[in-house]
Each structure stands twice: as structure tokens, then as C-alpha cells.
Amino acid sequence: MNFTPMIKQYLQIKEQYPDAVLFFRLGDFYEMFFEDAHLASRELEITLTGRDAGGSERVPMCGVPYHAAESYIARLIDKGYRVAICEQVEDPAAAKGIVKREVVRVVTPGTVMESQLLEDKNNNYLASVVPGKDGFGLAVADISTGSFLVTCFSGAGARLGLTEELARLRPAELLVPRSEVEALNSMLKLAEMPLISGYCEAAFARDEAGQALARQFGAAFGEKQRIFASESMVAAAGSLLSYLRETQKRELAHLNKIQFYQTGRYMVLDEATRRNLELTKGIMSRSRKNTLLDVLDHTVTAMGGRLIRSWIEQPLLDRDEIESRLEAVGELVDSVFLRRDLQDGLKNIYDLERLVGRISFGTANARDLIALKKSLVHLPGLKSLLEQAGAALLRKTGHDIDLIADVLALLEEAIEEDPPLSLRDGGIIKVGYNHEVDRLRTAGRDGKIMLAALEERERARTGIKSLKVGFNKVFGYYIEVTKSNLHLVPEDFQRRQTLANAERYITPELKEYEDMVLGAGERLVQLEYHLFQEIREKVSAGIGRIQRTAAAIARGDALVSLAEAAVRGGYTRPVINSEGEINIRDGRHPVLENVLNAGQFVSNDTVMDDRESRLFLITGPNMAGKSTYMRQVALIVLMAQTGSFVPAAYTGTCLVDRIFTRVGAADDLSGGQSTFMVEMNECRAIVAGATNRSLIIMDEVGRGTSTYDGISIARALVEYIHLRIGAKTLFSTHYHELTDLERLPGIVNYNVAVKEVGEDIIFLRKVIPGKADRSYGIHVARLAGLPEEILNRSAEVLKSLEPVQESSRQLAAAMEYAFNPLTQDNLKVAEDSFQGNNSVPGAGGCYSINMADHPVLKELRSLDLQNMTPLEAINKLDQFQKSLANQDPK
Ligand SMILES: Nc1ncnc2c1ncn2[C@@H]1O[C@H](COP(=O)(O)OP(=O)(O)OP(=O)(O)O)[C@@H](O)[C@H]1O
Ligand SMILES: [Mg+2]
Known part of the structure; x- marks a missing residue:
């Protein structure tokens, strides 16, 4: 078909992202075409329209305004789709022919950064699972917080171990080699199945995966490589990084640390147990109300909230580790002041982990940096409180807090206290930080003062009281005069626009001031944006320290939370x-x-x-x-x-x-x-x-x-x-x-x-x-x-069953006498009953095979004595005897 160049461009790009809904930027809208348009209009409940595309028929199209895109993307992701975001990557004004467009990011359930889609107190994980020779490698990343975990499962319990760990982590998306999708899909029986994404085999291959790791972790990885227990771990971690690179199309500098862990460090809780004990979710309600988490979580930061959840889901096995937490909780229980002061300080700390995520992702805005600044201000107080505590774990937590004073100073100096959401409207950079910003602001302000003066002067000169200076995007500044006053308009006013009941004019003087205001304004916005990016980059150099601090804050918050729960519930130290x-x-x-x-x-x-x-x-x-x-x-x-x-x-x-x-x-x-x-x-x-x-x-x-x-x-x-x-x-x-x-x-x-x-x-x-x-x-x-009727009737039935109960008791007694070797005499038989297994010491050393299912007994039970002749009965008995003789132990 002979499509227009724009649709051709669309199709070319779409071809590279067949699995994603393509958001194609056209001016102020993201448009979807063809199949994607049908899908989006159905799932997002937006109107399906059409567009001339060069062919005989209009192609299906629907669109969403770019400034509202986040919530639409959120809805698609929530429904398990991927979204590829395609932007105009050159200035339309400067473009020759069709504007160049590129996909700048693919959003998938496991790679969400948008805060609309993230729950504060939950991690959002992308996982990669690789079956290897001796088990499974598992890598998990939360790009919103920067955590990156790798482990493996081997031996007989590998499958179970993997399933249980995935049930705990509840990743939103699971990456597996394309050829393994089917197998893993049927192997993993999870209550909440993640979106399974088949990914190209090559990314899991040793060389490519190794390179991806080296690229992300540099020299640090070289040392750590030795720790990798199996190739499948390299494959899982490396493929995950490749996938992130491919979908996010940018450096993820905050993913700077691999944490190797062994599930063996923690108490194992399978999915059923987690559910049955209602640790984080009610069995019926499916909500967090009336769960253990609900009782224990009094954290005040999002980081603390995520940590305490993982503590509850991963109880410890190491006595020292447990004791050190208990010691810290104990001190916080005993010292009301310490607990209150810490809570007061912690309340002011924003979600540092996710702020760092957005900073390194390049999506943090000025408000995010202000949130960071407001958090940093409270670090010294928290640090000194913790460092002065008695419990070793509290002191260590205080020690781990880095004050990050350089970043704080920079933000104090550079960013306006209450900046706008958008980075393109100016108003971000503080007075005194940059000379040029100050100068342009003054020029703009002067221009505005001049305009106000001009308005006054023209009113006086023309005698039109209602004359006013206004502004719109198309004509810029103008002087507006209502119809009734037109006869007073002087000659030097040049008409620009006619409205229903007014005319709009310009004068050379007006245009002069306009240049001052607008020119300065435009340059100012650009300069502020540029400076902001520079500042963000400077901050991003400190993310390692912010992350360490965030981890310490999370731990402090979780410990205080346990203490708070203990005090409220009147708990005691075990x-x-x-x-x-x-x-x-x-x-x-x-x-x-x-x-x-x-x-x-x-x-x-x-x-x-x-x-x-x-x-x-x-x-x-x-x-x-x-x-x-x-x-x-x-x-x-x-x-x-x-x-x-x-x-x-x-x-x-x-x-x-x-x-x-x-x-x-x-x-x-x-x-x-x-x-x-x-x-x-x-x-x-x-x-x-x-x-x-x-x-x-x-x-x-x-x-x-x-x-x-x-x-x-x-x-x-x-x-x-x-x-x-x-x-x-x-x-x-x-x-x-x-x-x-x-x-x-x-x-x-x-x-x-x-x-x-x-x-x-x-x-x-x-x-x-x-x-x-x-x-x-x-x-x-x-x-x-x-109803009473039913109750009475059941009482009757129960009574009539009593003889039956009695006889079944006698039967049970008889069975026991015959088959149950809970006596010393039968010890030997019992020892052999569970072949190949050893009995537990101290268990009494006896066990009875359950004879209830013996074939002879089964047949005996089913004999229809009423319809048997005595001879038949004797023959049957003979047969039974023989068959039992065959089975007697030698
Ligand atoms: N120690 C307790 N103190 C006060 N109320 C209790 C206590 N234990 C249980 N209950 C109340 O009794 C209700 C029933 O308890 P539970 O479900 O444990 O009974 P059950 O013996 O397991 O019953 P069933 O045999 O029907 O399963 C609970 O929902 C609770 O309201
Ligand atoms: Mg019960």
C-alpha cells in the first residue's frame, strides 16, 4: 500500500516492537494506529477515529494527550501490556521532511518508574530465571529503588525453592529464555503469576551475559565474579541487565551493586504458609488489613515499609542476627524519648530510594530534588540519635548514615523552595545561584514594568479608560480597545485582530518591550532547564552514598516500628x-x-x-x-x-x-x-x-x-x-x-x-x-x-447413629488388636514399615504399617455374605490364608 511518509515511518518503528503498544508522538498527542488503536480504544475506553494515510481507506487511530499519558500508560501496564514510547527526536521546526522519531523507552510491568504505578511500601520487581545444569539462577531488580539481587537454587529442592522465592518476591514480570517460556509457565504454580516475557536466547549466553555485567558493574564485577556459584546466575543477572538496557535505553547508574544472597539464610516459608498465616495479606480479604504486617508495620518512611515487609517474609535463622535486632528493639521499647525523637525525624524523610532511581533515570524534576533536600536536612539529627544509642545495631545504623552535606549545600543554594512541576516553565533556580539567570529575570521584570507604564500612558493619551495591554500566544502583546471606544483610537495604533466587541492593536513601542519580556523569558527558561540538568547530574554522582543512607534509614525505621508495635501490643522480648x-x-x-x-x-x-x-x-x-x-x-x-x-x-x-x-x-x-x-x-x-x-x-x-x-x-x-x-x-x-x-x-x-x-x-x-x-x-x-427443625432432626439422626458408632468403635478396637503394633512385641514389624527411612530417635521406635488398606481386608469388607454358600466362604478363607502366607516376612 502506498502510505503517507508518516505512516510508513510508524510502520517501520512498530515492526521493531511487535509486542508493545506503540505510543507515537504527534505534536501534543501520542497516537496509536491499526491494531494498537483498536486495543487502546477498547482497554482505555477512548474514542476510535481514523486518519487518511494515503491509501483508499482511513486507518484506525486513537490518541491521548501527552501530558496525561502517564495514567493511560499505567492502565495498560496494569492490564499486562507493554508500552513503547516513541518521541519526536528533532525540532519539528528545523526538520526537513518528516520529523525524526525514535522509541525512547519501553515500559513493561517490571520496569515501571512512574510513581502512579508504584505502591510506596511494595517493591516492584523484574526477575530473570534461567534453568541451568544444576538448578536455576535467579536475578531480581527493582529499577525504581536500584536494588539488584542474585541467587541460585540447586539440588533436589531447586524447583520448590525457586517457586517459593518467586512467591515471596511477587515479581511483576519474569524474563526467561524464549524457548523456556512454556516449560516455566507450566512449572511455576504461583497464586499471582507475573507477566512472563520470553527474551532472546543470546542474552542468556555466557559471553553476552558476562559482558552485560561487566558493563554495568565495571571493575567491581571482576572481583565478584568469583562468587558466582553457577553459570545460570551469570545468565540470569546478565540477561536482566540487557533487557533493562534495551527497554530503558539509558544508563541505570543507581543499579550499582549486586547483592548475592542465599535463601538458606532465612526461614523458609512456602506460599501456602505465607497465605495461611496471613502475614501480609488476608486469606479472604486479600488486603493487608488484619495481617501480621498490619500489626507490626508502624514505619513512617516508604523504605522502612518495604523493609519491614521483607523482614516478616524472611525471618532469620542466625541467632546473633536475631539477638542484635532484639537488643535494638529492646532499647527502643525502653526509651520512649529515643523512639519518639527518631520517629519525628524519620517522618521527614521522603522515599530516598525511589528519588535516587528517578535522579539516575533522568526523570527527577525540581520537586524531587526539593524532596531530597528536605530529607537530607534531617539526617544529622537522626545520625546523632542513633550513634548515641546503646544497642550495637542502632549505633551501626547511625554510622551508616552519610550526611551528604555537599549535595545538601548544592540544593540549598540552587533550587527554588517551591518549584513548578514542569521543568520547562522556569522558576526553578534560586536567586544568586547564577548570574545570567538573575540578569534575565531582571530584564524580564523591567520589561513588564515598562508594559504597565505604557498602558497607563496610553490610557491618559487616548482617554480610553478601559484600554488594556494583554497577551496571547499567537499575537504576543497587544492593546485592546472595546468597540464603543474605537473612535478614540489614535493613528499610530496598528490593528492586528478583530473580536466580537473589541479590536486589538500593537505599537512599535509595545513590540520593543515585548522583545524584552519574551526574549528574556525564553532564554531564562532554557538556561534554567540546562542548569537544572547540570545540578541533577551533580547530585547523581552522590547516589551511592544516598543509597547507603537510605538503607540505614529503612533499618532504623523498621526497628522503631517493631518497638512501637511491642509497646502498643504489650509484647515481651523472646x-x-x-x-x-x-x-x-x-x-x-x-x-x-x-x-x-x-x-x-x-x-x-x-x-x-x-x-x-x-x-x-x-x-x-x-x-x-x-x-x-x-x-x-x-x-x-x-x-x-x-x-x-x-x-x-x-x-x-x-x-x-x-x-x-x-x-x-x-x-x-x-x-x-x-x-x-x-x-x-x-x-x-x-x-x-x-x-x-x-x-x-x-x-x-x-x-x-x-x-x-x-x-x-x-x-x-x-x-x-x-x-x-x-x-x-x-x-x-x-x-x-x-x-x-x-x-x-x-x-x-x-x-x-x-x-x-x-x-x-x-x-x-x-x-x-x-x-x-x-x-x-x-x-x-x-x-x-x-432453624430449630433442622437441629432437632440432626439430634435424632445422631441418636440413631449411636449403635453404629458403637460398632465402629468395636471394629476399631478389633482392628487395632489385629494390626496395630503399638506394643513391644510388634516393634520389629513396625521398624520395617516405612522402608528406607530411619525413625527419629526418641520417637518410641515403633511404627505400624497402616493395614486398613490391605487387599485382603478390602475384599473381606466387600464380601456379600448373604449370597454366599458355606463352601464358597470356606474357599474364600483358604484363598485369603494363602495370599497372606505369601506376604509374611521370612
Ligand atoms: N483465645 C481466644 N480468645 C478469644 N476468642 C477466641 C480465642 N480463640 C478463638 N476465639 C474466637 O473463636 C473463633 C473461632 O476460633 P477458631 O476458628 O480458632 O475455632 P476452631 O476450633 O478452629 O473451629 P473449627 O473446628 O470450626 O475450625 C475465632 O474467630 C475467635 O473469634
Ligand atoms: Mg478451625
Whole structure:
């Protein structure tokens, strides 16, 4: 087709960015054409029009004004699109033929800089994942803050490790080699899937990736190269940098430090556990309200907010590190003044990390620099407060704050206090900073004074009282006279414009002053813009120091926040032990105790160790408080390892390597899994990943299937966890049949007490030793207000089931006698039951194979005795005997 040169240019550029919506700058608009126009008009709800393009048909087009583009881009990014921004890169007035245009940046979900799209207290990550010979390399960058992290996952748990880390980081966009898109897409089962971007293979190749790293990190990288454990890490980090370079088309100087980290430094929390414990997001509400983060986050800076979130999501394993946080929090709890003074100072600190991002990105405006300046002013106060503290971590934090006095002085001297948003309107540079700026300003001001004087003089000369000097963009300055006064206009007025009820004139004198005002004004704006860029560059030379300071500020803020939470919640400092004991006195659930009215929450004790009470079997009526209690224990342990004080009168705790939870029935219909399947998947993850240093919470496992299957699975799980894994476990169940597992040393029954008053029950919320005697399901149903008719009918049904219950109890007893070797005699059989595994020392050394599923038993159960002759029965018995003989151990 014979398109116009402009459309040809468009098509040429679009060809290079097939995956992005192309914002094509035309004057004051960004226009989209063809497919992009359809897409944009649909997604942005803007009118689709057409444009003559040289051919017979008009091409579809729609556009957005350039000054409002940010919010439109934000909406497209939010919907998972990429946007390529194409600007006019030469002055249209100077251009011969068509104006030169180039894509200056591609905005993708993982490379957003626009503050409209960023949440203050969340990181926005772009991640790159590379499958290698021995696992996966992972690199993550947040270009809005400049953080750049690299790690790897190898060995048997590599997949799981990667998935869990991605679930924690929640990157907005994931870069993978193009050929791996499919594979990774199906491998990663994340609740919040990032946009997966296939990227050219070459960028992941060793040489190219290495070069990208060397280019970004220079000499520093050379030294660090040795630390790279695997090629896949180089590939991940290098490809990520290439992608950033390609999409951002500029130097990202604030990405100046690679942080290598090992997930092994932190407590592992899988996605299910994070969700179940409602660390940062409610299971139902999906919001941050009533989460642990909500309770602990009293940070006043955005940096602190992001840090405390990552602390909660990555509890520590190193005792010294935990103790040093606890020490700092302790001092801040004790010293009201220090805490208040720090909070007061911190309040004034803007988001330094993102300011630095914009400065080095070249998008910071004068207001950003003023925000930086206002922050810097408060550094000396904060530094000296922290340096004078007693706790080592506070002093170190103070020490890490760089005052950046040179940058502060420059900004004080150069930038106006309240500058305009735009950099093209002047009004940025302070008086006294630059001679020429001052001179032009005076000239402009003089010109304006002259114009005012001229207006006065002309009024006097002509006798037209309403004569006025005005200005518009087309004609510049003019003298306006209303129609009724036209007869008074002198000869030397030259007419320029006629309006409905006025005429506009100019005079030579007027034009002279106009030159003074406008000429000076134009030059002034340009000069100010130029000076501003120079200043921004000078500031950008200091970004390393600003970043270090930002990190220190974040840490200080997070520590103060933990102290604030401790004071508000009446928390105490946990005592870490190496004896494998968890000893909580009067523990509370940190979130629920806030939701309930004061004094309503009933506290509970927990005493667990590696010997006598390692696995709690918790029974009790519905609504009694089982789930709450178990989560409370998990949260207290997690808080302690975060370095936080905890909601209890006293807490002694050992360090756990992982916390696992299997809680309630969370449907994952969108993930294509049934309730029961989700449950079993989570159980598998627990069994595969737990160690004897882990803490496991299992809430009513097996509930999602038929009673007998449920009991069998639950029982086998308890036995396996207890005997083979040896993890500290809280296991709640409504299957009272399980409570006789108490005979295994280390398993203890607990129940949540209730008081029966006639047909009602009163929940006491106290966790006490021993098993619950009954379920009270119907009582709870009554509490819920189920119609009396239904309640009565259920009571009837329950009664009629009693004989059945009795007989099933007898059956269970019989089964146990026959197959359950919880006696010394059968120890040997039990030892062999889980082949290839060693039992946990101190677990009582016995385990029963679960015989319930034995084929003989299955068949026995299904025999239709009514329709069998005695002979058939005898034959069957013979057959059973033979088959059992075959399976007997030699
Ligand atoms: N220690 C406590 N103090 C005060 N109220 C509590 C306490 N524990 C639980 N509750 C209240 O009881 C409600 C039910 O608690 P929870 O969900 O833990 O019961 P449950 O025993 O797990 O019940 P179900 O068997 O139905 O799952 C909570 O929502 C809370 O309002
Ligand atoms: Mg429950």
C-alpha cells in the first residue's frame, strides 16, 4: 500500500516492537494506529477515529494527550501490556521532511518508574530465571529503588525453592529464555503469576551475559565474579541487565551493586504458609488489613515499609542476627524519648530510594530534588540519635548514615523552595545561584514594568479608560480597545485582530518591550532547564552514598516500628534457646487480640520440646479456638525470629528452620485443583520438606474426603511426621479416633475447653491437656442460628447413629488388636514399615504399617455374605490364608 511518509515511518518503528503498544508522538498527542488503536480504544475506553494515510481507506487511530499519558500508560501496564514510547527526536521546526522519531523507552510491568504505578511500601520487581545444569539462577531488580539481587537454587529442592522465592518476591514480570517460556509457565504454580516475557536466547549466553555485567558493574564485577556459584546466575543477572538496557535505553547508574544472597539464610516459608498465616495479606480479604504486617508495620518512611515487609517474609535463622535486632528493639521499647525523637525525624524523610532511581533515570524534576533536600536536612539529627544509642545495631545504623552535606549545600543554594512541576516553565533556580539567570529575570521584570507604564500612558493619551495591554500566544502583546471606544483610537495604533466587541492593536513601542519580556523569558527558561540538568547530574554522582543512607534509614525505621508495635501490643522480648524448646506463657494471637474487644482474648500456654511433648493432637468443638491457637504459636515463633517482641507474658523459643501450615479448606478452583487435591498437595510439600527443626501446623487434615479415608490419611500423616520427621507439630482434628495415638511417646492430647449449660455451650478458649469428649457440632449449629427443625432432626439422626458408632468403635478396637503394633512385641514389624527411612530417635521406635488398606481386608469388607454358600466362604478363607502366607516376612 502506498502510505503517507508518516505512516510508513510508524510502520517501520512498530515492526521493531511487535509486542508493545506503540505510543507515537504527534505534536501534543501520542497516537496509536491499526491494531494498537483498536486495543487502546477498547482497554482505555477512548474514542476510535481514523486518519487518511494515503491509501483508499482511513486507518484506525486513537490518541491521548501527552501530558496525561502517564495514567493511560499505567492502565495498560496494569492490564499486562507493554508500552513503547516513541518521541519526536528533532525540532519539528528545523526538520526537513518528516520529523525524526525514535522509541525512547519501553515500559513493561517490571520496569515501571512512574510513581502512579508504584505502591510506596511494595517493591516492584523484574526477575530473570534461567534453568541451568544444576538448578536455576535467579536475578531480581527493582529499577525504581536500584536494588539488584542474585541467587541460585540447586539440588533436589531447586524447583520448590525457586517457586517459593518467586512467591515471596511477587515479581511483576519474569524474563526467561524464549524457548523456556512454556516449560516455566507450566512449572511455576504461583497464586499471582507475573507477566512472563520470553527474551532472546543470546542474552542468556555466557559471553553476552558476562559482558552485560561487566558493563554495568565495571571493575567491581571482576572481583565478584568469583562468587558466582553457577553459570545460570551469570545468565540470569546478565540477561536482566540487557533487557533493562534495551527497554530503558539509558544508563541505570543507581543499579550499582549486586547483592548475592542465599535463601538458606532465612526461614523458609512456602506460599501456602505465607497465605495461611496471613502475614501480609488476608486469606479472604486479600488486603493487608488484619495481617501480621498490619500489626507490626508502624514505619513512617516508604523504605522502612518495604523493609519491614521483607523482614516478616524472611525471618532469620542466625541467632546473633536475631539477638542484635532484639537488643535494638529492646532499647527502643525502653526509651520512649529515643523512639519518639527518631520517629519525628524519620517522618521527614521522603522515599530516598525511589528519588535516587528517578535522579539516575533522568526523570527527577525540581520537586524531587526539593524532596531530597528536605530529607537530607534531617539526617544529622537522626545520625546523632542513633550513634548515641546503646544497642550495637542502632549505633551501626547511625554510622551508616552519610550526611551528604555537599549535595545538601548544592540544593540549598540552587533550587527554588517551591518549584513548578514542569521543568520547562522556569522558576526553578534560586536567586544568586547564577548570574545570567538573575540578569534575565531582571530584564524580564523591567520589561513588564515598562508594559504597565505604557498602558497607563496610553490610557491618559487616548482617554480610553478601559484600554488594556494583554497577551496571547499567537499575537504576543497587544492593546485592546472595546468597540464603543474605537473612535478614540489614535493613528499610530496598528490593528492586528478583530473580536466580537473589541479590536486589538500593537505599537512599535509595545513590540520593543515585548522583545524584552519574551526574549528574556525564553532564554531564562532554557538556561534554567540546562542548569537544572547540570545540578541533577551533580547530585547523581552522590547516589551511592544516598543509597547507603537510605538503607540505614529503612533499618532504623523498621526497628522503631517493631518497638512501637511491642509497646502498643504489650509484647515481651523472646528468649532464644538451643534446647529445642518452645515455652510460651500466656501467648496471644497478635492479630485477633486486636480485632476483639479489650480483655476478650483468652491467652494460652504452649510447652513443646523434642522429647515428651513434640506433637500436640488438639481436639475440641467447632469454634472452640483450635485454629486460632495453632496459628498463634506459629506467629509467635515467626515474630521472634524476625527480631520482634512477641504477644506473651514470657516466651522461650528455639529457632525453627521452616514453618509449615496446612490450614482449612482453601479452594483453588482457578488453579484447577479440587479442595482435597490442594490439601494433599500441601501435605506432600510438608512431608517432603520438613525436618526435625521445623514447626508444622496441620489443621483438620483429611476433612475434605470420606470419614474413613480421612481418618486413615490423618493418622498415617501424624505417625509419619512424628516417627520419621520429628518436627514439632500442632495437629488439630475432629477425628477423636486419633487421640489414642497419645500412646506414642512424644504425642500429647490437648483440647480446647467448653462448658455445657443445658443445650448451650460456653467457649472457654482455654487449651488444656487431655482429649475432648465430644464434638458439639449441633450446639455450634444452634449458635449459628440454624432453624430449630433442622437441629432437632440432626439430634435424632445422631441418636440413631449411636449403635453404629458403637460398632465402629468395636471394629476399631478389633482392628487395632489385629494390626496395630503399638506394643513391644510388634516393634520389629513396625521398624520395617516405612522402608528406607530411619525413625527419629526418641520417637518410641515403633511404627505400624497402616493395614486398613490391605487387599485382603478390602475384599473381606466387600464380601456379600448373604449370597454366599458355606463352601464358597470356606474357599474364600483358604484363598485369603494363602495370599497372606505369601506376604509374611521370612
Ligand atoms: N483465645 C481466644 N480468645 C478469644 N476468642 C477466641 C480465642 N480463640 C478463638 N476465639 C474466637 O473463636 C473463633 C473461632 O476460633 P477458631 O476458628 O480458632 O475455632 P476452631 O476450633 O478452629 O473451629 P473449627 O473446628 O470450626 O475450625 C475465632 O474467630 C475467635 O473469634
Ligand atoms: Mg478451625
